[in-house]
Amino acid sequence: MEEESSDGELGFEELGLEARILRAVSKLKLEKPTPIQLKAIPLILQGKDVVARAKTGSGKTLAYILPLLHKLLADDPSAGTSAGPRAVVLVPTRELCQQVHDVVAKLLEYCGRSLKVVQLTSSLSVASLRAALVGPPEIVVTTPASLASCLSNKTLSPASLVSLSVLVLDEADLLLSYGYEEDLKTLAPHIPRSCQCLLMSATSSEDVEKLKKLVLHNPVTLKLTEVDGQLDDSILPNSVQQYKISCKLHDKLLYMLVLLKFGLIQKKALIFVNSIDTSFRLKLFLEQFGIKSAVLNAELPQNSRLHILKAFNVGLFDYLLATDDCRTTGHHAGHNDEMAGLKEVDKSRSSSDNKGRRAQKDTEFGVVRGIDFKNVRTVVNYDMPPTISGYIHRVGRTGRAGNAGAAISLVSLEEEELLRSLEEFLSENVSTKNSTQLGPFPLLSGKAIESLRYRAEDVARGVTKIAVREARAKELRLEILNSDLLKTHFEDNPADLELLKHDKVLSKQQPASHLRTVPEYLRDPTTEAASMAVKAARAAMGQSTSRFYSNRKRRKPQSDDPLKAFSAGSKRLKGGKNDARGLPGTLWARKKGEKRGSSGESRGNSKSSNSSRKKLHRRRKR
Numbered sequence: 066m067e068e069e070s071s072d073g074e075l076g077f078e079e080l081g082l083e084a085r086i087l088r089a090v091s092k093l094k095l096e097k098p099t100p101i102q103l104k105a106i107p108l109i110l111q112g113k114d115v116v117a118r119a120k121t122g123s124g125k126t127l128a129y130i131l132p133l134l135h136k137l138l139a140d141d142p143s144a145g146t147s148a149g150p151r152a153v154v155l156v157p158t159r160e161l162c163q164q165v166h167d168v169v170a171k172l173l174e175y176c177g178r179s180l181k182v183v184q185l186t187s188s189l190s191v192a193s194l195r196a197a198l199v200g201p202p203e204i205v206v207t208t209p210a211s212l213a214s215c216l217s218n219k220t221l222s223p224a225s226l227v228s229l230s231v232l233v234l235d236e237a238d239l240l241l242s243y244g245y246e247e248d249l250k251t252l253a254p255h256i257p258r259s260c261q262c263l264l265m266s267a268t269s270s271e272d273v274e275k276l277k278k279l280v281l282h283n284p285v286t287l288k289l290t291e292v293d294g295q296l297d298d299s300i301l302p303n304s305v306q307q308y309k310i311s312c313k314l315h316d317k318l319l320y321m322l323v324l325l326k327f328g329l330i331q332k333k334a335l336i337f338v339n340s341i342d343t344s345f346r347l348k349l350f351l352e353q354f355g356i357k358s359a360v361l362n363a364e365l366p367q368n369s370r371l372h373i374l375k376a377f378n379v380g381l382f383d384y385l386l387a388t389d390d391c392r393t394t395g396h397h398a399g400h401n402d403e404m405a406g407l408k409e410v411d412k413s414r415s416s417s418d419n420k421g422r423r424a425q426k427d428t429e430f431g432v433v434r435g436i437d438f439k440n441v442r443t444v445v446n447y448d449m450p451p452t453i454s455g456y457i458h459r460v461g462r463t464g465r466a467g468n469a470g471a472a473i474s475l476v477s478l479e480e481e482e483l484l485r486s487l488e489e490f491l492s493e494n495v496s497t498k499n500s501t502q503l504g505p506f507p508l509l510s511g512k513a514i515e516s517l518r519y520r521a522e523d524v525a526r527g528v529t530k531i532a533v534r535e536a537r538a539k540e541l542r543l544e545i546l547n548s549d550l551l552k553t554h555f556e557d558n559p560a561d562l563e564l565l566k567h568d569k570v571l572s573k574q575q576p577a578s579h580l581r582t583v584p585e586y587l588r589d590p591t592t593e594a595a596s597m598a599v600k601a602a603r604a605a606m607g608q609s610t611s612r613f614y615s616n617r618k619r620r621k622p623q624s625d626d627p628l629k630a631f632s633a634g635s636k637r638l639k640g641g642k643n644d645a646r647g648l649p650g651t652l653w654a655r656k657k658g659e660k661r662g663s664s665g666e667s668r669g670n671s672k673s674s675n676s677s678r679k680k681l682h683r684r685r686k687r
């Protein structure tokens with residue numbers, strides 16, 4: 066990789082990790098450490114407190130987990146059991162608890178030694194917390210609130226933290242904005258002085274500084290800028306191309322329809338909206354045109370959310386409409402401070418109101434922040450996020466681990482101010498790399514938009530406020546009904562993801578069949594060529610090797626990008642209309658060997674799950 070290429074050809078073997086970990090890494094099919102892993106792992110192995118700041122999707126999780134496991138595995142098993150956990154990983158959301166827990170569990174399985182890892186979240190009863198802490202487990206993954214409540218309700222005695230040898234604050238830039246300041250202050254005095262503390266974050270902010278002071282001792286600070294001694298200030302992966310589309314607010318449904326119906330964006334796509342109602346409006350609208358999608362928001366029960374994330378990750382549906390928790394209704398952050406967005410968020414959440422909010426709403430939930438979505442090729446901002454940090458976290462859900470991705474923002478007149486601030490921020494804070502600029506989206510022609518306008522406006526009129534309210538209530542009812550059953554069912558059959566469909570049709574009326582296809586007379590040859598370009602790009606999979614896998618310097622020809630090679634204003638693709646060879650080496654090609662719905666999870670163990678399946682189906686029919 067050009068900008069992120071790292072120290073020569075160093076591999077995991079040269080970082081000082083022990084053999085069992087190296088075996089696990091190779092089973093995970095990781096070829097080379099990412100830049101942040103290269104820098105952080107040796108320092109952590111030396112026992113230093115480390116603050117690691119690296120962009121979204123850069124592999125920070127393994128940067129701390131691998132040396133953490135090394136340290137625990139190296140301990141003498143004959144030394145007897147310790148009073149409490151040896152390592153605690155603090156994350157801001159339950160989804161992240163699950164994610165980090167799963168990564169650790171997988172590695173431990175491959176390492177072949179039975180260290181115990183548990184996750185503690187506030188959804189667990191005191192009895193379940195007690196059961197989880199029996200042993201005690203060597204590794205606990207939790208939110209600050211859950212750990213603090215374990216201490217206060219005595220499920221974990223403060224004295225047992227004396228055996229703590231590693232504490233990790235993951236997604237540190239989010240921990241305070243999620244309202245955990247008081248919890249962290251409660252925990253800090255119980256952390257032994259000898260405990261090694263690690264702080265991982267995608268961005269820097271006053272919050273990160275505060276946390277650093279609260280728990281770290283004389284840490285080494287790593288910023289991506291310092292990796293390789295190269296100037297790389299980007300806070301977003303350079304493999305993500307950013308685009309903007311200006312349109313009227315009431316035309317957003319139409320624009321979205323054109324992008325999806327004409328296949329102008331690469332799947333899978335994560336589409337962000339700022340309110341739950343908007344996500345249902347969009348869903349109801351799209352399903353009239355035969356385009357299925359699922360919604361994800363903080364209102365859904367936790368089991369459903371986890372299931373939706375898993376189903377999306379394995380490719381059971383292509384479009385996920387996510388309402389993220391922007392935590393502010395105010396305007397964007399000032400552009401001079403990188404994390405001003407988060408500060409603004411903080412102001413809106415004084416610590417005194419955190420407890421109240423937690424009771425009303427599931428605040429251990431962030432929909433997407435830090436979540437490692439697999440193979441998301443496009444992020445769409447249907448609504449512009451109200452803060453710059455929100456933009457960075459959204460866009461960071463694509464282009465992960467050096468894969469190619471695109472971020473497209475639909476910008477209405479009302480949102481132009483936000484866009485201006487964002488662009489100003491990017492130009493002031495980010496180096497001149499092309500990926501940091503928002504260019505016009507080239508595959509969309511005025512003709513394509515007008516061709517679907519009449520139909521779109523007609524259907525949009527039918528998606529009334531009442532229809533949205535009903536669909537939202539129906540979805541919630543169904544998901545609550547499913548939630549408990551999902552829990553027991555998936556404990557027994559974790560791979561049985563297809564059992565529930567999250568992209569089911571919610572409209573009362575079945576979509577009209579004539580809206581599913583675009584008739585010949587509405588088709589626009591230029592847009593069809595653009596659509597073919599996208600398809601060809603997708604078909605040209607296997608050409609793109611993750612940037613992290615290669616330490617060799619690679620050239621990235623601009624013309625490899627179909628969005629650059631093609632403009633809706635021109636009639637032809639450079640390199641031939643249907644010529645997949647002339648298409649995307651980088652931007653839109655899928656990762657080698659990647660197949661739809663085959664991210665390593667099988668499609669279900671049908672025998673053992675038949676009765677649960679029937680039960681679930683009976684419930685859903687009712």
Ligand SMILES: Nc1ncnc2c1ncn2[C@@H]1O[C@H](COP(=O)(O)OP(=O)(O)OP(=O)(O)O)[C@@H](O)[C@H]1O
Nearest residue numbers: 097098099121122123124125126267435437466613
């Ligand atoms: N050395 C590696 N080679 C290839 N892929 C890797 C490597 N290390 C991690 N990955 C993959 O990169 C993806 C992103 O990693 P991770 O979730 O740790 O990113 P992150 O830096 O924590 O991002 P965020 O700040 O958004 O949470 C994951 O799918 C992970 O499996």
